[in-house]
Amino acid sequence: MQVATIKELLEQSVASFSKRIAFQIKDGFDYRKLTYTDVDRLIKKVQAQLTSLGVAKGDRVALISENRPEWPIAYLAVTSLGAIVVPLDAMLNKEDILPLINNAGVKAGIVSQKYIGYITATDIENQKIVMEDFGQLPELGTTEQAEVYASDVASIVYTSGTTGVPKGIVLTHKNIVSNVVSVASLFDFGPKDNFLSVLPLHHAFETTAGFLAPFSLGCKITYAESLKSYAILNNMQKSSVTVMCGVPLLYQLFYDGIMREVEEKKLGKLFSLLFFLSKFVKHVIGLNIGKVLFKIIHKKFGGNIRFFVSGGAALDPELALNFDLMGF
Known part of the structure; x- marks a missing residue:
C-alpha cells in the first residue's frame, strides 16, 4: 500500500473496492449497508457542507458521536479536505466536553442527533452538521480541495484525563498512515474479512486498527449497535465476523x-x-x-x-x- 496521506488512502480504497460493502450496522432485523462508492458520495456531500460553513485547510472540526458508519465518513471527509478532525469522547459529560471544544479552537462540529446538546451555547452551535442528515445534504458540486501533505496535521486526539487535565495530541497524516501501513502488513486482512467495531472510535487504537487499516484493504466493518455482550455476540453470529479489535x-x-x-x-x-x-x-x-x-x-x-x-x-x-x- 503506497499512500502518504489519509486522502490518498481514501482515493485508493474507493478506486479498488468501489462495489464492496465498507460499513454496516444493524437496523431492525437487517443491516444498513454502505459500499465504498456510497461512502465516497457521502464524503463529498459532507465536504461541500463543511466548505459552505467556511471550513478550509488547517481548520479544526469537532467530531462527537456514538460508533456508527457516519463517524468514519465524517473523519475521512474532514481529513481528506485538509482540515483537522478533533474526535471527542461521547461518553464524557457535556461539562467535560465544553473545555475541550474551547481548547481545540474548532470552527465547526459534526455530531449525531444524540449529542447535539453537547454543542448548544458554544461557538459552533450554528456551525454544525448532523450525521442523520448526511443523506439529505445537497449536492453542491465538486469541492475545490487544497493539497494535503504527509506533514500536515490530520487530527488532535485528547488523552483520557485520568491522571490530570486532558491533553491534545497532535497527529500528522504521516503519523497515522505509517501506523495503518504497519498494521496492514502484520496480518493478511483483505476483502474477505468483516471487522466488528466495538471500541470507541475516538480511541487512536480503534481509529487505526479497527477503521483505517481494514478500510484501506477493502474489508467490511460492522458497527455494534450496543456494547452489551448479547449485541456483540449476535453481530458475530449474524454477520460472519472474522476480526475484532479489543x-x-x-x-x-x-x-x-x-x-x-x-x-x-x-x-x-x-x-x-x-x-x-x-x-x-x-x-x-x-x-x-x-x-x-x-x-x-x-x-x-x-x-x-x-x-x-x-x-x-x-x-x-x-x-x-x-x-x-x-x-x-
Missing part, C-alpha cells in the same frame, strides 16, 4: 464468561482435558487443534473468527495462551 479487559470478560458457563454445566474436568490435549499436540506436532476441540466455543463467536486483536494495554500472557489453545 482491549485486554474485553477478552478477559469473554474468557470469564466462558469459564462461568463451564462451571455452571459442570464441565470443568472435560475443559481441562481439552486444554491439556491442545497444548500437548501443539508442543509435540506444532499443530493447533483448538478450533476442533473447542468448536462449540467458536460457534458462540460466530464460527468465523480469524483474529482477536488486542491493544491499548498489556495482555495477560496466560489469557493470550488460553485463547490460543482454544484455537483463536
Whole structure:
C-alpha cells in the first residue's frame, strides 16, 4: 500500500473496492449497508457542507458521536479536505466536553442527533452538521480541495484525563498512515474479512486498527449497535465476523464468561482435558487443534473468527495462551 496521506488512502480504497460493502450496522432485523462508492458520495456531500460553513485547510472540526458508519465518513471527509478532525469522547459529560471544544479552537462540529446538546451555547452551535442528515445534504458540486501533505496535521486526539487535565495530541497524516501501513502488513486482512467495531472510535487504537487499516484493504466493518455482550455476540453470529479489535479487559470478560458457563454445566474436568490435549499436540506436532476441540466455543463467536486483536494495554500472557489453545 503506497499512500502518504489519509486522502490518498481514501482515493485508493474507493478506486479498488468501489462495489464492496465498507460499513454496516444493524437496523431492525437487517443491516444498513454502505459500499465504498456510497461512502465516497457521502464524503463529498459532507465536504461541500463543511466548505459552505467556511471550513478550509488547517481548520479544526469537532467530531462527537456514538460508533456508527457516519463517524468514519465524517473523519475521512474532514481529513481528506485538509482540515483537522478533533474526535471527542461521547461518553464524557457535556461539562467535560465544553473545555475541550474551547481548547481545540474548532470552527465547526459534526455530531449525531444524540449529542447535539453537547454543542448548544458554544461557538459552533450554528456551525454544525448532523450525521442523520448526511443523506439529505445537497449536492453542491465538486469541492475545490487544497493539497494535503504527509506533514500536515490530520487530527488532535485528547488523552483520557485520568491522571490530570486532558491533553491534545497532535497527529500528522504521516503519523497515522505509517501506523495503518504497519498494521496492514502484520496480518493478511483483505476483502474477505468483516471487522466488528466495538471500541470507541475516538480511541487512536480503534481509529487505526479497527477503521483505517481494514478500510484501506477493502474489508467490511460492522458497527455494534450496543456494547452489551448479547449485541456483540449476535453481530458475530449474524454477520460472519472474522476480526475484532479489543482491549485486554474485553477478552478477559469473554474468557470469564466462558469459564462461568463451564462451571455452571459442570464441565470443568472435560475443559481441562481439552486444554491439556491442545497444548500437548501443539508442543509435540506444532499443530493447533483448538478450533476442533473447542468448536462449540467458536460457534458462540460466530464460527468465523480469524483474529482477536488486542491493544491499548498489556495482555495477560496466560489469557493470550488460553485463547490460543482454544484455537483463536
